[in-house]
Amino acid sequence: MPNPVRQRILITGASSGLGEGxxxxxxxxxxxxxxxxxxxELLESLQKELLAAHPGIRVTTAALDVDDPEAVARVIPALADExxxxxxxxxxxxxxxxxxxGTGKARANRATLLTNVLGSHAQCEAAMEIFRAQGAGHLVLISSVASVRGMPGTRTAYGASKAALNSLAEGIxxxxxxxxxxxxxxxxxxxxxDINVGRRGPLTVGLDTGVAALVQVIEREPARGYVPEWPWRAVAALLRVLPLSVVRRLTGS
Incomplete structure (x- = not known):
């Protein structure tokens, strides 16, 4: 049975990168x-661009810091009402x-864990309240292939935060x-x-290619999807079984 058309879509982090794309x-x-x-200011510029290019759609925007759970709980329902x-x-x-x-950068690691885990949790709470009341909806958590195994160096906290999202999604x-x-x-x-500056490997794809693949996978509504599907589904399968010594060499930063 084909998936329903999801007409009204909320995107967080929409001012740049994957969200903007x-x-x-x-x-x-x-x-x-x-x-x-x-x-x-970036959101408002994007809103004007989208409405000019596609006058038949509705685009509403709001400022939101996902690190503020009270704001998340207030803003997302307000946009749903709009x-x-x-x-x-x-x-x-x-x-x-x-x-x-342990290298003196605890503040940066904590910030990543706070935003990516607790910020995402706040968004899930707000979204699921709406979906439960409606009796339907599609919740999408943007994780990362870095969540498949523990990552070294600059990816350690990031990978751990994304692994938490996988578990959160499955629990919900x-x-x-x-x-x-x-x-x-x-x-x-x-x-x-921008989030991948300094971490791009030989399998890196351009933003347009990546976004096209991302939307295509989201539209299929899988329990777990990889972007682009090839080669990352195969890479993820390999990462799960390779010895840590090999994973470390492949993903070292």
Whole structure:
């Protein structure tokens, strides 16, 4: 049975990178959007661009720092009210700071864990309240292939934070299993965004290519999806079984 069209979509972290790219692609598909981020000037510019290019859609924006759970709990329902409900929430906002544990950069590692884990949790709480009340919806958590195994160096806290999202997604999915609420964890590989500066490997794809693959996978609504599907599903399978000494060499930073 084909997936329903998710017309009203909220994207966090929509002012740049994957969030901005998804907004452009989904707008071109005729979807109505609620876009949030901390940098409101970028959001407003994106809103004007999308409405000019696609005058038949609705685009609403709001400032939101996902590290503030009270703000998340207030802003997401308010945007849902503006659009008359939400069909999909893409939990995308995140950061990639970090350093090897115990090297004096605890503040950066803590910031990554705070935003990526607790910030995402706050978004899930707000989204799931809406979906439970509606009886339907699609919750999407943007994770990473870095979540598959423990990562060294600058990726340690980041990978751990994304592994938490995989578990969070699966727990929520189990809780609503058999309902009309769908939960997806999406694991991108290396895509050219600011968060991956200094971490791009030979399998890195450009932002446009990565976003196209990302939206395609999200539209399929899998329990777990990889972006791009090839080669990252195979890479993830290998990472799970390779000895740590090999994983360390392959992913060292």
């Amino acid at each position: 998804m907004a452009r692609r989904l707008a071109a598909m005729g979807r109505d959007l609620a876009l949030v981020a901390r940098r409101t 659009l008359g409900g939400l069909d999909r929430v893409i939990v995308n906002a995140g950061i990639g700071k970090g350093a090897s544990i 999915r189990s809780d609503v299993f058999g309902s009309q609420i769908v939960v997806s964890a999406i694991l991108p590989g290396y895509i050219e965004t």
